[in-house]
Amino acid sequence: MDLYGFDFYGKSSVEALSASRTVVKLAESHGKIAAMTEGCYQKGINGLSLKDYSYTRDFLDPYKNDPVAKRIAFFMIWQNSKKETHWIPIKGDAIYKDFKKFAKDPAVIFGDRSPDFYEKN
16 A cells, blocks of 8 residues: 545534544554545535635645644545536636635645656656
8 A cells, every 4th residue: 555545525624634634643654645535525615605615714724734734645626527516616606716726825736737747757
């Protein structure tokens, strides 16, 4: 096994941070990396307001400021399979602008900012 991963679908960054700390400690005790291999707000983000959820306020900032949880190697947001239930904001969602801010943070890497893993040296 190369990593310890877990899926998390909850409503609270407190719950996510707690789960992340547990997995980080377990992974590191075995010389492995930890990852949140899938997750997001419990029932999707459609219909949420910024008061309800913010990727920056409720996810990124708490992780960046937690000495253990910030050692999570990666976090994968679940797919947008339907407009009615989606996890990545789409234009028109109340939290769309916040997600764009989240996406621009240097700690966040999407495919457009990742190195070419298949380039031959």
